[in-house]
Amino acid sequence: MMWKSFLTKTTVIVCAAFAASNVAVAQQSERPFFMAKGRTIAAFFEGEKCAETVRTLFKGRNPSVFQDGNPAAGRLMNAVSSLIKQQCDQVQRVTAKGQVDGKTMYNGIAEAATNWLIVELGASKNSNFLGSRIVDKNNPPEQLVFKERNDFLTYANMQADLGNKSVLCGGYDQSSNSCTSATTLINPNSKGSTVRITSQIKGGAIAAIEFLGSAENGFLCSNTSDATVSITGGTLTDDGRAEMSVMFTDRWLEYGDRVCVGYVGEADSLKTVSFDENGYQTTSLIDLTSFDSAPKLRLEK
Secondary structure, X not given: OOOOOOEOOOEEOOOOOOOOOOOOOOOEOOOOOEEEHHHOEEEEEEOOOOOOEEEEEEEEOOHHHHEOOOOHHHHHHHHHHHHHHHHOOOOOEEEEEEEEOOEEEEEEEEEHHHOOOEEEEOEOOOOOOOOOOOOOOOOOOOHHXXXXXXXXXXXXXXXXXXXXXXXXXXXXXXXXXXXXXXXXXXXXXXXXXXXXXXXXXXXXXXXXXXXXXXXXXXXXEEEHHHOEEEEEOOOOOHXXXXXXXXXXXXXXXXXXXXXXXXXEOOOOOEEEEEEOOOOOEOOOOEEEEEEOOOOEEOOOO
């Protein structure tokens, strides 16, 4: 069977002839089957082209195409889902993993049960949930340099300065009393804390990563394999939430075996940044506001 041509204002088909059979493909398809307008993102199949769950890979030209607030990836996700559902009767969900230079910066999912509403999380600008900073490994790791800052604040001192406050709000907006991410320190002490980072994702769901952090050389560090990822609420089905949890877990594991969080400033003017196992930043420096309890979460614009 030949796939139909498909055209929208935002996307163009680039490879319209392939079999829509239920034959497993062991690896990513060699040629993109869809391209965003301006050729900023190319879509490839990862696995079967027709199945209950069809997985795709979006390769971006640069990080900005996957930035939260940029509609490019969402528009491509919408067009790809529309194309696949037209050609594959058995498909119940379509997923997308967006990457630049092998770094995952976007995850999206659309399901038949919700009339193909897209649930997605791109690369955040002011949230410490799943940072997606592109690393230049020609430069030395930033973690050691970060520790030498005059305003470096060890985790133990930061935790002591917070007092009874246990929630660190990223991207706080006073007018709406909301955050783009919320980090809750559970049973904190000078040696570490259980950490729960939550963020709202498009579609109304709340995504959370929880892990046990220990104080190491002034940083709060954790094994990535010990983290638990969960998706609650929103429009996804149970299977859809499970699929999204796996995608977020894979994105978290890309940081390597170990991640660390560092702080600068004072309790009332904190900033934070995360580092991968090699000491490279996974996020930009993010402003934090401390609270006794978590303000509401909002989508980043």
